[in-house]
């Protein structure tokens with residue numbers, strides 16, 4: 001991949017926002033060190049072993065997707081509230097929540113995922129302000145051969161699906177790629193005999209429905225033990241002044257009043 005959209009791990013919020021705005025994506029290379037990558041991979045292995053392959057072209061018949069991620073592992077609690085990530089979300093989305101936190105292991109032989117925009121599930125006419133920001137965390141080297149995410153640089157902002165060849169967002173393990181929900185992209189084909197493992201932490205503005213219903217996906221007794229900001233991102237929050245209340249009160253009170 002060209003280096004124009006790549007940043008070092010000491011990148012600032014402003015740099016990530018500027019590069020994402022210009023190119024439609026920004027890769028912060030090796031944001032996680034090798035030990036952290038290895039620890040997360042080890043944590044995900046038993047979960048992946050119990051995860052079925054996909055049911056359609058979009059999920060991929062040879063691809064495993066870990067849904068209900070925050071109900072299954074604590075490995076992403078700090079990454080979901082990472083200061084660089086939240087700083088970018090503050091600037092681009094304002095009020096937001098987690099939408100679709102998903103582990104994606106593209107199996108050998110998997111063909112390309114259909115190209116799509118992550119915000120096209122919402123029936124809101126183009127152009128519109130960004131509604132979704134996604135981050136793809138690489139837990140192996142992402143290469144053109146093993147299914148690195150394909151994308152069309154500059155295709156964000158409400159444009160029709162581009163013609164021609166997408167590029168492969170190659171990045172070393174530990175890197176994180178930021179991209180807005182309006183960017184045309186899709187998983188790549190895996191031509192190797194080794195799975196490609198990535199995790200998306202996707203966020204959506206707080207006034208739209210999140211893709212996954214975290215309030216049901218993460219057991220309440222687990223949610224009650226999590227840091228407050230993560231609880232908020234999992235839906236224990238309101239969009240001001242009062243979208244999302246429970247019995248007229250902030251949803252956090254439900255966790256606080258547990259026996």
Ligand SMILES: O=C(O)CCC(=O)C(=O)O
Pocket residue numbers: 104113118147148149150185186187188198
């Ligand atoms: O796995 C990838 O590289 C991208 C997956 C994706 O875009 C999706 O499932 O929405």
